[in-house]
Amino acid sequence: xxxxxxxxxxxxxxxxxxxxxxxxxxxxxxxxxxxxxxxxxxxxxxxxxxxxxxxxxxxxxxxxxxxxxxxxxxxxxxxxxxxxxxxxxxxxxxxxxxxxxxxxxxxxxxxxxxxxxxxxxxxxxxxxxxxxxxxxxxxxxxxxxxxxxxxxxxxxxxxxxxxxxxxxxxxxxxxxxxxxxxxxxxxxxxxxxxxxxxxxxxxxxxxxxxxxxxxxxxxxxxxxxxxxxxxxxxxxxxxxxxxxxxxxxxxxxxxxxxxxxxxxxxxxxxxxxxxxxxxxxxxxxxxxxxxxxxxxxxxxxxxxxxxxxxxxxxxxxxxxxxxxxxxxxxxxxxxxxxxxxxxxxxxxxxxxxxxxxxxxxxxxxxxxxxxxxxxxxxxxxxxxxxxxxxxxxxxxxxxxxxxxxxxxxxxxxxxxxxxxxxxxxxxxxxxxxxxxxxxxxxxxxxxxxxxxxxxxxxxxxxxxxxxxxxxxxxxxxxxxxxxxxxxxxxxxxxxxxxxxxxxxxxxxxxxxxxxxxxxxxxxxxxxxxxxxxxxxxxxxxxxxxxxxx
Amino acid sequence: xxxxxxxxxxxxxxxxxxxxxxxxxxxxxxxxxxxxxxxxxxxxxxxxxxxxxxxxxxxxxxxxxxxxxxxxxxxxxxxxxxxxxxxxxxxxxxxxxxxxxxxxxxxxxxxxxxxxxxxxxxxxxxxxxxxxxxxxxx
Numbered sequence: 001x002x003x004x005x006x007x008x009x010x011x012x013x014x015x016x017x018x019x020x021x022x023x024x025x026x027x028x029x030x031x032x033x034x035x036x037x038x039x040x041x042x043x044x045x046x047x048x049x050x051x052x053x054x055x056x057x058x059x060x061x062x063x064x065x066x067x068x069x070x071x072x073x074x075x076x077x078x079x080x081x082x083x084x085x086x087x088x089x090x091x092x093x094x095x096x097x098x099x100x101x102x103x104x105x106x107x108x109x110x111x112x113x114x115x116x117x118x119x120x121x122x123x124x125x126x127x128x129x130x131x132x133x134x135x136x137x138x139x140x141x142x143x144x145x146x147x148x149x150x151x152x153x154x155x156x157x158x159x160x161x162x163x164x165x166x167x168x169x170x171x172x173x174x175x176x177x178x179x180x181x182x183x184x185x186x187x188x189x190x191x192x193x194x195x196x197x198x199x200x201x202x203x204x205x206x207x208x209x210x211x212x213x214x215x216x217x218x219x220x221x222x223x224x225x226x227x228x229x230x231x232x233x234x235x236x237x238x239x240x241x242x243x244x245x246x247x248x249x250x251x252x253x254x255x256x257x258x259x260x261x262x263x264x265x266x267x268x269x270x271x272x273x274x275x276x277x278x279x280x281x282x283x284x285x286x287x288x289x290x291x292x293x294x295x296x297x298x299x300x301x302x303x304x305x306x307x308x309x310x311x312x313x314x315x316x317x318x319x320x321x322x323x324x325x326x327x328x329x330x331x332x333x334x335x336x337x338x339x340x341x342x343x344x345x346x347x348x349x350x351x352x353x354x355x356x357x358x359x360x361x362x363x364x365x366x367x368x369x370x371x372x373x374x375x376x377x378x379x380x381x382x383x384x385x386x387x388x389x390x391x392x393x394x395x396x397x398x399x400x401x402x403x404x405x406x407x408x409x410x411x412x413x414x415x416x417x418x419x420x421x422x423x424x425x426x427x428x429x430x431x432x433x434x435x436x437x438x439x440x441x442x443x444x445x446x447x448x449x450x451x452x453x454x455x456x457x458x459x460x461x462x463x464x465x466x467x468x469x470x471x472x473x474x475x476x477x478x479x480x481x482x483x484x485x486x487x488x489x490x491x492x493x494x495x496x497x498x499x500x501x502x503x504x505x506x507x508x509x510x511x512x513x514x515x516x517x518x519x520x521x522x523x524x525x526x527x528x529x530x531x532x533x534x535x536x537x538x539x540x541x542x543x544x545x546x547x548x549x
Numbered sequence: 550x551x552x553x554x555x556x557x558x559x560x561x562x563x564x565x566x567x568x569x570x571x572x573x574x575x576x577x578x579x580x581x582x583x584x585x586x587x588x589x590x591x592x593x594x595x596x597x598x599x600x601x602x603x604x605x606x607x608x609x610x611x612x613x614x615x616x617x618x619x620x621x622x623x624x625x626x627x628x629x630x631x632x633x634x635x636x637x638x639x640x641x642x643x644x645x646x647x648x649x650x651x652x653x654x655x656x657x658x659x660x661x662x663x664x665x666x667x668x669x670x671x672x673x674x675x676x677x678x679x680x681x682x683x684x685x686x687x
Binding site for chain 1: 593
């Protein structure tokens with residue numbers, strides 16, 4: 001490594017200041033192939049682009065040609081990973097949270113991403129809207145009502161055992177028959193899955209990429225974070241494999257959730273307007289979502305992705321305020337505080353990785369969630385890194401870890417709390433008994449202006465899918481272009497369309513979505529190791545930054 | 550007739566610019582105008598430069614080499630963009646206005662079918678700029 005102090009200049013709006021650039025012979029884009037297919041130019045990394053593209057096609061064909069074999073293989077893989085390595089997921093996630101909190105309180109928090117004098121690329125609102133929309137916007141729409149209800153019900157049910165092993169799904173020891181305690185435990189368990197831990201997972205990946213790209217001058221791809229460990233070997237096959245895995249997890253993650261999302265949006269539309277449920281409607285929905293994402297991705301980060309994210313955050317905020325005011329306001333406000341206290345109180349027990357009795361909850365919920373968040377982390381982390389230049393590490397962690405966690409506590413308290421209130425006080429159990437995709441709509445059903453709020457709900461679901469799809473296409477395009485962010489626009493359009501096409505093919509095949517989603521979640525295991533190494537790389541990177549600038 | 554000539558340059562494809570650079574220099578000499586070379590890049594590390602300052606220095610040295618080669622008065626103007634592939638047109642429009650240029654000389658490709666979907670940058674600048682625009686086919 002060598003010192004390089006960069007200077008501020010008039011022509012560049014964002015001053016750079018001092019940064020500790022890594023001295024490598026590697027030139028960004030040196031392995032790229034440039035050319036054109038007909039009139040469309042391309043600039044792609046060789047071999048990451050070709051291998052990831054072909055591997056994705058091969059896996060889709062395998063799932064279609066041998067659906068039963070693929071289904072049983074992937075579900076075996078999924079259950080082995082989430083059940084056999086539950087301790088590993090839980091332990092690693094705890095390390096990520098502690099690591100992030102450690103960075104806030106130490107002098108490392110003062111390091112600025114992009115150099116000592118870099119100015120933030122985005123305002124707080126634009127930045128927050130984008131990272132939130134990419135990170136978990138869609139999940140909150142589906143699980144905001146259903147998860148608190150599930151944990152509340154299983155806690156109320158108490159524990160049951162067979163041959164000395166717990167057979168119930170209650171978190172920790174449950175709260176048999178104790179309504180108030182079941183609400184507290186249910187809310188704490190839900191917030192546990194949507195609070196500090198998932199955001200710490202995203203923060204680790206995002207911080208590693210931002211640091212090694214903006215401060216160390218390495219290309220914006222996943223492999224760059226491994227430079228302190230592998231040195232220049234990272235530009236060879238080690239790096240290719242890391243990047244290919246990231247593209248693989250991102251594209252299949254997006255395609256499978258797009259497929260499931262279309263099924264769920266279809267159910268919502270059926271509920272509201274009686275639109276038929278079936279492959280035709282779902283294919284139309286995926287095509288429409290892909291078309292809007294295509295326009296967004298071609299308009300770029302500022303003209304498309306950011307605008308859509310801000311619109312959606314605004315809409316989501318309005319819906320939240322509406323439910324808060326029209327729903328049981330006083331109950332919800334006190335629940336927000338109670339949930340927060342319960343979360344802090346139950347956090348040590350819920351995050352304990354060993355010697356747990358609540359195995360179903362720990363493996364079926366927590367371990368599954370951690371694998372899920374981790375498999376999404378290359379995509380979300382890379383996107384957050386792309387928009388976080390100019391923030392200090394402390395500001396970055398506070399805004400990527402603490403604020404989104406608080407928003408999740410509020411969201412879960414309001415939506416889950418309203419649904420629980422309907423069950424406890426009004427005896428309204430329709431939402432509780434409805435299928436996952438309908439719970440939100442059934443809850444809104446018994447509130448005023450149900451037609452309008454349900455429509456807002458469907459729009460939110462669809463636009464959150466668009467914002468995942470467009471930011472995902474940007475991420476895949478950057479990785480497969482060897483870290484270049486200015487590759488020809490047709491390339492990102494290609495990935496956006498490819499992702500929609502994979503979703504449609506999987507949707508039309510029996511069980512295709514299910515089995516490939518199991519496989520995506522299984523990629524959480526190797527990525528957990530990757531993330532742990534990233535923590536070490538971040539420390540090394542921050543130490544050199546502190547010492548040399 | 551002209552005082553300031555703006556020449557948008559993509560330093561990664563310098564070879565394709567030669568004709569436009571020559572035309573710009575000739576126009577500048579004829580009218581005793583200054584040439585400003587404008588480049589748009591991302592703050593992320595790229596093949597050309599690993600930091601915004603390095604990019605700016607490269608563009609500056611490019612401008613000076615043009616000044617020496619053609620004996621003209623030249624300067625450089627670097628613009629950092631969040632997403633250069635899509636924001637180029639708007640960034641160029643803004644730079645032309647900021648620099649108060651009265652002539653833009655720009656290299657463009659021969660029109661082809663892709664222009665129906667993605668109009669060339671030259672076409673966009675010509676359609677939206679208040680300055681005179683001279684598009685030079687490669």
